[in-house]
Amino acid sequence: MAVLLRFAVLIPLIFSFVAFVLTNLTLFAGSKKGFMEEYAVVRINTTMLGQNILSSDDKSSSDDDGDGDSLWDQFTDGLDDLGDAAKGKINDIAGDIIGDIADELGISDWYSLHVMNACWGGFGPNATESHFQLNTTNCTQSAPQVRFNLTSIMDHQLSLGPLHISLAKIHWPGSIQLKIDALNAALMALFVLYVLGVGFSGLAMLACIPAIVLGDKRIILMVNTGLASATAFFITLASIIATAAGSVAVNAINTEGxxxxxxxxxxxxxxxxxxxxxxxxxxxxxxxxxxxxxxxKKEKKERERYSKEGF
Structure with missing residues (x-):
């Protein structure tokens, strides 16, 4: 029985090892281009960006031919030196409400936020409603102090796109970046908590070894209890913050966007x-x-038994 109890320590040892690996994965997901990209904290889909605006502007321009300042007129004016084929292509997209305008504007299909950085790219040709093939084109520097500025990145991409426009032309809500800034602050807190989680889970894993070799020493049990509890606290707190901050950010971005x-x-x-x-x-x-x-309790019973026997 004593031997069985001693090797039962393999259970928390395995748990701590798995937690150590998983915490590292949550920390470094997305840190390299294409590495665990599907494990983003929040993803922003821009494939439908501006369709409502383009559709409404196209309608208003047809109702009022004299309004040369409409967004659609500005788009078509900007296509003068792109040729008739390009104009026709954009016109077809504007008429199709389910078309992908993001590609034609020159911006990425999606932008994802990870604990230490952000990435963006396009959906693969095999993407469906139930499965999205993510093709990563670029990522920010992998460092906790780097803050994701979606407005700046998209504005830069639009300026390099075929239409050479800015976010202001498509009525981009500036409040979206404010919501992302709040999420950036939460991601910084997550970084600190996950780093602590990695450290304490590693120590908790190593502390199981003396428990197997030396047995049930009180000091060993106290150390293992403290390390495992500290790890559970930091990772649970990180999970709560990630879930709450992610949900708040998603709801806010969807409302503003x-x-x-x-x-x-x-x-x-x-x-x-x-x-x-x-x-x-x-x-x-x-x-x-x-x-x-x-x-x-076992030691307490032994002490009580000894005291009754007069030892």
Missing amino acids: KPVTVVATNGTKFYTITWVTSALMILSSAFWVGKFVFIW
């Missing part, structure tokens, strides 16, 4: 992996607490 058909979504896979990690460390902490209580 509705006029220009910008859609933000939560990173379900990211939330799954961070909550699984949290659950593993909570179970690991519970194991050590339970073992500590079991040993304490």
